[in-house]
Amino acid sequence: xxxxxxxxxxxxxxxxxxxxxxxxxxxxxxxxxxxxxxxxxxxxxxxxxxxxxxxxxxxxxxxxxxxxxxxxxxxxxxxxxxxxxxxxxxxxxxxxxxxxxxxxxxxxxxxxxxxxxxxxxxxxxxxxxxxxxxxxxxxxxxxxxxxxxx
Numbered sequence: 001x002x003x004x005x006x007x008x009x010x011x012x013x014x015x016x017x018x019x020x021x022x023x024x025x026x027x028x029x030x031x032x033x034x035x036x037x038x039x040x041x042x043x044x045x046x047x048x049x050x051x052x053x054x055x056x057x058x059x060x061x062x063x064x065x066x067x068x069x070x071x072x073x074x075x076x077x078x079x080x081x082x083x084x085x086x087x088x089x090x091x092x093x094x095x096x097x098x099x100x101x102x103x104x105x106x107x108x109x110x111x112x113x114x115x116x117x118x119x120x121x122x123x124x125x126x127x128x129x130x131x132x133x134x135x136x137x138x139x140x141x142x143x144x145x146x147x148x149x150x
């Protein structure tokens with residue numbers, strides 16, 4: 001099922017980000033396994049994606065590290081997703097530092113890492129480019145889909 005925000009069939013980043021079988025989905029302190037797997041799935045589908053890890057600090061001087069994924073859709077827009085979100089959020093900016101600042105609800109003190117596959121630059125995720133053992137599997141009554149291996 002295509003999201004209203006997807007621009008054409010085969011633009012699968014949105015549905016991949018909503019997959020319920022991603023490790024760490026919905027958990028606290030599970031951003032790293034979630035982000036690694038979502039990043040891997042999107043890049044295997046030929047999409048431009050970034051695994052971004054940043055340090056943050058809030059007004060009370062509490063600090064921590066967080067990981068999230070940014071992916072590109074067929075219209076060239078960038079979307080961010082982490083394990084606690086219900087759906088991807090559109091991101092302003094053109095680089096990992098700007099995306100982290102826009103994505104975070106607290107002050108970003110340092111972007112630690114931002115991985116990407118240069119071969120996928122300018123591309124959107126399309127499951128038809130993934131290994132053949134990856135298929136859509138309905139996961140919820142609300143129409144969201146997941147990606148699973150056979």
